[in-house]
Structure formats: C-alpha cells, structure tokens
Amino acid sequence: MITPLEVVVRLGVAALLGALVGLERERHEWAAGLRTHMLVCVGSALVMLVSMFGFSDVQGAPHVSFDPSRVAAQVVSGIGFLGAGTILFLRQEVIRGLTTAASLWTIAAVGLAVGSGLYVAAAATTTIALVILGLVRPLERRLFRRGELRRLALQVEPGAASLARIEEVLEAAGIGIARIEIQRDQDGGRDSVSLSLSSSIARSELLALADRLRALPGVRAIDL
Structure with a gap:
C-alpha cells in the first residue's frame, strides 16, 4: 500500500509538471493556461492513484471481479471534452486552439504517469512537450506560412x-x-x-x- 507521503509527493510533482507546460500556454494568453494545466495534471494523477490503490480493500475478494485500470482509461477519452472547449473556429480554414487542446491531452497523460510512479517518463514527456511548444513553433513559422x-x-x-x-x-x-x-x-x-x-x-x-x-x-x- 502506498504511504500518505508518497501520495502527496506524486500530486505535488504532477502540479509542478503541469505548471511548466501551463506557463508556456499562459505566455500566449490562452484560456487554458497555468491553472488549467495544473488542475488537469493533478486530477489525472489522483485518478491514477485511485485506480491503482483505491480498490485494494475489495480487490481479490470472493465474487468480486473488476478492472481498476478502466478508471484511468477514462481520463484519456474524457479529457477530449475539455480540449474541445479550447478550439475556436474563427472562420473558414482558420482554427485556433488545437495545440492547446493537444497540450491538455498530453499533460493528462503526464499526470497518469506521475500517479503511477513513472517519474522519469513524466519528466521526459514534459520536457519534450516544452521543446515542441517553445522551440518548434519558430521553425514551423519559418518553413510554413500557414495561418497568416x-x-x-x-x-x-x-x-x-x-x-x-x-x-x-x-x-x-x-x-x-x-x-x-x-x-x-x-x-x-x-x-x-x-x-x-x-x-x-x-x-x-x-x-x-x-x-x-x-x-x-x-x-x-x-x-x-
């Protein structure tokens, strides 16, 4: 069984990693910024903790059969509703918010990884996400004039x-x-x-x- 200290540590790490990505989105003044990414990451971590340890009292009991991993799986599909709210259809062929929606989906996966104790995977994903959001954008603008x-x-x-x-x-x-x-x-x-x-x-x-x-x-x- 996981200790209370480990629970707090995992939720704190999730908040920190979510804040890193949220700061990048906040810098561009998107509605889904710092607080939204932090909440998504912490919430996903909590769902993973509940999925892994919340049913330990009844798991293995007679006549009880369930798959705790299904709780965490709902985050992957459920985050789509939140991501859809960040997408704006301004006019024909002009859509904004897809990158922010993708960052929310990614940070939800980071939260699941932190909740399961995969700190290295979560940190690596956060780093890669920051590189994509911060460094790839200037390169994309140089190679493609799309959206201007x-x-x-x-x-x-x-x-x-x-x-x-x-x-x-x-x-x-x-x-x-x-x-x-x-x-x-x-x-x-x-x-x-x-x-x-x-x-x-x-x-x-x-x-x-x-x-x-x-x-x-x-x-x-x-x-x-």
Whole structure:
C-alpha cells in the first residue's frame, strides 16, 4: 500500500509538471493556461492513484471481479471534452486552439504517469512537450506560412482601379489570387474588392505589399 507521503509527493510533482507546460500556454494568453494545466495534471494523477490503490480493500475478494485500470482509461477519452472547449473556429480554414487542446491531452497523460510512479517518463514527456511548444513553433513559422494573411480587402473608386494592375502587384510578390469578390456601392461611393489569396503572406512582407497596392490609381483603403 502506498504511504500518505508518497501520495502527496506524486500530486505535488504532477502540479509542478503541469505548471511548466501551463506557463508556456499562459505566455500566449490562452484560456487554458497555468491553472488549467495544473488542475488537469493533478486530477489525472489522483485518478491514477485511485485506480491503482483505491480498490485494494475489495480487490481479490470472493465474487468480486473488476478492472481498476478502466478508471484511468477514462481520463484519456474524457479529457477530449475539455480540449474541445479550447478550439475556436474563427472562420473558414482558420482554427485556433488545437495545440492547446493537444497540450491538455498530453499533460493528462503526464499526470497518469506521475500517479503511477513513472517519474522519469513524466519528466521526459514534459520536457519534450516544452521543446515542441517553445522551440518548434519558430521553425514551423519559418518553413510554413500557414495561418497568416490569406485575404485582402480594398476600398476602390468605381471605374478608377484596375483589377489587372492589382493582380500584377500580387503576382510580382509571388502571390496568386484564388477568388475575387466585388461589392458595388449603390450610392456611387467606393466599391469593396475582397481577394482570396492562393498562398499566405508573411508578416514581414505586409507593409511593403500594402504600400505597392496603395500606390495604384483608384485604391483608397486597404484592410489587411
């Protein structure tokens, strides 16, 4: 039977490891931050402790048959409900919160590992998770421009702006146009031109592109 001191130690280690990952998420101001990750990790550790030692009084008794590991198994599936709450569907093709949901699922597994006494596995997983969250992100941004600007909205004077000139500027920047939507102003003011781009634009290129588009005849406003 596990001692009370060992129970406290395991729950404390779970809180510490959960805090490390939670701090990284808190730094980016996500709703699931420090406290959420700590609670998930501690709760998972407690579930594992209950699964391993909570039924020791009746385990092996006549006419009693059960699988204590099923209690811990419910954490793996149950954490999905909490993770789903961190996912935001902002608009078409733009989803935020998947990484935070994955970190919650991972930290739940860390809590289960700590609860079962697998400190090395829990610490190694926490370290790898921090590397993925903190160091892989800059590399991902450098290799993939996914999630950056894919739409442009221009306010133009009717009949003064040439869509061909706008397309030339974008093509010169290596950006194609997948779709063009034009909304006419019935009062004779400015038309709205919405461009869906076939590729994303890096933040470092936004200002230069905006200057080139603004210099075109008839373009009065640009919404990035």
